[in-house]
Every structure is written in C-alpha cells, then in structure tokens.
Amino acid sequence: MTPRGWAVLTLAGLTVALLVAVALLVPWHRPPAPRADQLAALRDLPAEQVARARAFRGALRPGGWAALAVGLLVALAVGLTPLGGRLVELVARPFGGHWVAQAVLGGLAVLLVADLLTLPFAAWRQTVLTRYGLSTQGWGGWTADLLKSYAVSAVVGALALLGFYTVVRLAPRWWWAFGAAGAAGLVVLLSFVLPVLVEPVFNRFTPMEQGPLRTELTALAARDGVPVRDVLVADASRRTRAVNAYVSGLGPTRRVVVYDTLLREATPAEVTSVVAHELGHAKDRDVWTGTLTGALGAALGVVVLYLLGSAGLLLRLAGVDSIAEPRAFPLLLALVTVAGLVTAPAQALVSRRVEARADAHALALTGDPATFEAMQRRLAGVNLADPDPPRWEYLYSASHPSTVERMAAARAYARETGR
Numbered sequence: 001m002t003p004r005g006w007a008v009l010t011l012a013g014l015t016v017a018l019l020v021a022v023a024l025l026v027p028w029h030r031p032p033a034p035r036a037d038q039l040a041a042l043r044d045l046p047a048e049q050v051a052r053a054r055a056f057r058g059a060l061r062p063g064g065w066a067a068l069a070v071g072l073l074v075a076l077a078v079g080l081t082p083l084g085g086r087l088v089e090l091v092a093r094p095f096g097g098h099w100v101a102q103a104v105l106g107g108l109a110v111l112l113v114a115d116l117l118t119l120p121f122a123a124w125r126q127t128v129l130t131r132y133g134l135s136t137q138g139w140g141g142w143t144a145d146l147l148k149s150y151a152v153s154a155v156v157g158a159l160a161l162l163g164f165y166t167v168v169r170l171a172p173r174w175w176w177a178f179g180a181a182g183a184a185g186l187v188v189l190l191s192f193v194l195p196v197l198v199e200p201v202f203n204r205f206t207p208m209e210q211g212p213l214r215t216e217l218t219a220l221a222a223r224d225g226v227p228v229r230d231v232l233v234a235d236a237s238r239r240t241r242a243v244n245a246y247v248s249g250l251g252p253t254r255r256v257v258v259y260d261t262l263l264r265e266a267t268p269a270e271v272t273s274v275v276a277h278e279l280g281h282a283k284d285r286d287v288w289t290g291t292l293t294g295a296l297g298a299a300l301g302v303v304v305l306y307l308l309g310s311a312g313l314l315l316r317l318a319g320v321d322s323i324a325e326p327r328a329f330p331l332l333l334a335l336v337t338v339a340g341l342v343t344a345p346a347q348a349l350v351s352r353r354v355e356a357r358a359d360a361h362a363l364a365l366t367g368d369p370a371t372f373e374a375m376q377r378r379l380a381g382v383n384l385a386d387p388d389p390p391r392w393e394y395l396y397s398a399s400h401p402s403t404v405e406r407m408a409a410a411r412a413y414a415r416e417t418g419r
Contacts, residue, residue: 003173004307010177011303018296025289026350027357033401037408041373042388045403049381052132056384059128061393067121068341074114075330075337082319084110084330092326102326103165104158110330111157115150122146129240134384137239145239148201160186161329168324175324176306183302184295191291195248195255205232205257213268217256217275224365226282231275232257237264242383245271247278247287256282265382270375273366280361286354293350305335344396351399359406360413369410369419376406 001009042050078084088106095101126142129135137145163182168175199205208214208231221228228247236244236259243262248255256278262271281287308314309323309331318331363372380387380403387403394402401409413419 003176004310007176007303007306010180011300011307014180014296014300014303018293018300021289021293021296022350025293027284027353030353030356031360031363031409032412033356033405033408034412035408037411038388038402038404041404041407041411045377045380045387050387053380053384053386056128056132056134057386057389059132060125063121063124063128067118070121071114071118072337072341074117075334078110078113078330079334079337080314080317080331084333085319085327087113088327088329099165099169099326100162103161103329106326107161107329108154108157110333111153112150114333132384134241135239136237136241141239145202152198152201156190165326172324176303179306180299180302183298187295187298188291191287191294199248199257203234203236205234207231208233208258213263213271216268216272220272220276220365221256221279224276224279224283226279228256228279228282230255233260233263234258235260237261243379244383245274245278247281261382266375266378267371269368269371270378273362273368273372273375276362276365277358279365280358281354283361284354284357286358289354301336301339304339305332308335348395348397348399352401355400356405356409359401359409363410363413367417367419369414369417373407373410376403376410379403 078087087109088102089097091106091109092098092101095105126135126137126139130137135142164175164179167178167182171178208217214231217231218228221231232255234257236242241261243259243265245256245258245262248257256275258271258275262274266274306323309328314331315321315323315328318328320328320331322328323331359372363369366372379385385403389398389402400406
C-alpha cells in the first residue's frame with residue numbers, strides 16, 4: 001500500500017476514534033433549563049444592566065467579526081497565491097535560503113504578518129473595554145502583554161516548525177504519520193506545561209491566604225474526592241475588572257485558580273459556588289477529555305492537510321511543488337484557518353455541554369441553587385455579559401451556556417429538589 005493509501009486508512013481510524021471519544025466523553029444530555037424560566041430570569045435582571053451589557057457586546061461585535069474576516073482573507077491571500085511562498089523565500093534569503101531559515105523564520109514571518117494586519121482590531125477591543133470600565137490596563141500594560149504573547153507564540157511556533165520540517169526531511173514519504181504523532185504529543189505536553197511555564201508569564205499566582213474561605217474550599221474539594229494541588233489567586237485586577245475562576249493542568253500540575261477580582265466582588269458563598277463548578281471539571285476529568293480530543297483532532301488535522309495539500313490545484317495556486325516544503329507553509333496556514341472557522345460551532349457546542357455539566361455538579365455539590373443563581377447574576381453584571389445573546393452568535397461561538405440558561409437550570413434544580 002502506498003503512503004497515501006495508509007494516510008487514508010489512518011484518517012478513517014482517527015475519525016472513528018475522535019467520534020467515539022466525543023460520543024462517550026462529552027455529556028450530550030444537559031440539565032433542564034426551560035425557556036420559560038430563562039425568560040423569567042431575564043425579566044428579573046435589572047433593565048439597565050441588560051441594556052449596558054448589550055451595548056457593550058454590540059460595540060465589540062463589529063471588531064470581532066471584522067478580525068475573523070480579515071484573518072481569513074489574509075490567510076487565503078498568502079496561502080492560495082504565490083505571495084506566501086515569496087515571503088518565506090525573502091525572509092530566508094539573508095541566510096542563503098537554507099531550509100531551516102525558510103521553515104522557522106519564514107513561517108514566523110507569515111504568522112506575524114497575519115497578526116499585524118489584525119492588530120488594529122485588538123486595539124479596538126481594548127478601547128471598548130476601557131470605555132466601558134472593564135479594563136484596568138493602560139496602553140503600556142496592554143502592549144507589554146501583547147509582546148509577551150508574541151514571544152510565547154514565537155518560541156512554541158519556532159519549535160513546532162523546526163520539528164515538523166525536520167521530520168519532513170528525514171521521512172519525506174511518511175512525514176504525515178510522524179507529524180500526526182508529534183502534533184498529538186504536543187497537545188498533551190502543553191496541557192502539562194502551560195499552567196506552570198506560560199500562565200505565570202501573564203499573571204502572578206499566590207496561594208490563597210489561610211482563613212475560613214480557603215478552609216471551606218479545601219474541605220469542598222476533599223468532600224468531592226478531587227485531588228487539587230493548590231488553590232491559587234491570580235492578580236487579574238491589574239488588567240481587568242472581570243471575575244473568573246478556572247481549573248488547569250493535569251495530574252501534579254492541576255490547580256484551581258480564582259481571580260483576585262472574584263474575591264473582591266463576590267461573597268464567600270458565591271466564591272464557593274464558582275469553585276464547585278471548577279471542581280466539576282476536575283471531577284469529570286474535563287481537562288483530560290479536552291486533551292484527548294485535542295490530540296486526536298491535531299493528529300487528524302495533519303493527515304487531512306497531507307491529503308488535501310497534495311491536490312494539484314492548491315499547489316498550483318500557491319506556486320509550490322509539494323505541501324511538505326517550507327514555502328508551502330502559508331498554504332497550510334490557509335487550510336488550518338478555514339478548518340478552524342468551519343469547526344468553531346461544533347467546538348462551541350461541545351464546550352457548552354461540558355460547562356452545563358459542571359454547573360450541574362456545582363448545584364449538586366453545594367445544594368444551594370439560590371447562591372448559584374446569585375453568582376450568575378454577579379458574573380453577568382461585572383463581566384458585562386449579554387444574558388440572552390443573539391441565537392446565531394450563541395450557536396457559532398458561545399463556549400458557555402447563557403446567563404439566563406444557567407439561572408434557569410438553577411431554578412429547575414430548586415424545583416426538583418425542593419430547595
């Protein structure tokens with residue numbers, strides 16, 4: 001069998017594995033959140049809060065969708081024309097056109113061009129956040145965070161590009177197989193190292209101080225049977241007023257992180273409700289699920305790129321002879337960009353189901369739907385979330401249930417349990 005035949009067979013196997021993983025690990029049955037309860041919850045929210053949140057989201061929306069459109073157009077322009085290949089050659093020319101220079105410097109240059117052309121929309125977003133009082137960061141801090149982001153992306157990107165094109169040179173006929181394995185391995189590796197190596201670049205994390213709240217949270221985790229390395233506080237207030245908490249890491253790197261803004265804005269009972277939600281992610285191994293499906297998806301993507309990239313039409317449009325040469329990286333970027341936009345609704349749906357399960361876990365663990373609903377009100381108010389966003393936008397990109405869905409779920413739980 002030819003390498004292409006093996007690739008097709010591998011594609012089928014990875015597709016089945018991904019579908020099985022998603023079918024078995026994603027909670028497709030979500031807790032009830034009746035629409036009547038959603039509408040009642042919406043009426044109970046202060047009209048001024050809802051109007052301000054919708055105005056805020058409306059101000060963000062044009063820039064957000066324009067950034068997606070421009071990013072797509074840039075990716076298509078450099079990937080489906082010879083422009084991208086010429087840029088790669090130009091950047092590598094001072095180094096004699098060496099393949100390493102083409103692969104690493106040329107690839108990073110293509111990514112940088114795409115980032116710079118969408119940079120005005122990122123600045124637009126920061127302007128809106130500042131105008132509505134959600135950002136506490138000046139332009140100096142914003143620029144510093146942007147440069148940090150570029151630096152982290154450059155390091156990870158350089159290593160990935162060098163590894164990928166090294167494999168291509170060492171195994172020109174079977175690079176797709178090694179590349180798929182490498183992509184999956186990289187996803188798993190990042191799940192372990194991001195919390196301890198990358199997150200501290202952007203925030204300072206300190207253990208939550210000893211006191212009744214920490215005691216309550218550690219007791220909650222113990223009662224839930226969830227081993228957590230630590231409960232940390234992130235100094236999010238230096239850049240935002242938004243409140244949040246999350247769980248990250250795998251095994252020895254797992255920790256629950258709460259924003260310092262959450263501790264300032266919410267009551268201890270509400271903080272406990274949020275952490276109970278995060279414990280739900282840990283209890284149901286959602287990080288493992290995301291890592292597994294992400295690894296399978298990355299491996300699947302490499303094989304798809306190999307099969308699609310060998311199409312003569314695409315190669316002729318890009319002005320390259322093979323998808324495996326460094327000059328063809330812009331074509332790979334274009335295909336990845338299109339795939340990301342196409343699969344976004346499916347990824348959002350999976351995320352909403354996972355988040356709804358974590359909400360149900362929080363309600364069951366605390367047995368306090370009133371506090372859960374109060375916390376959702378606070379999250380929406382402080383974060384300026386549209387409590388009932390437009391349906392088309394919700395279906396395409398919402399990673400969490402809407403505020404009114406979460407409040408309705410709490411009310412349904414209260415009726416079922418008599419609480």
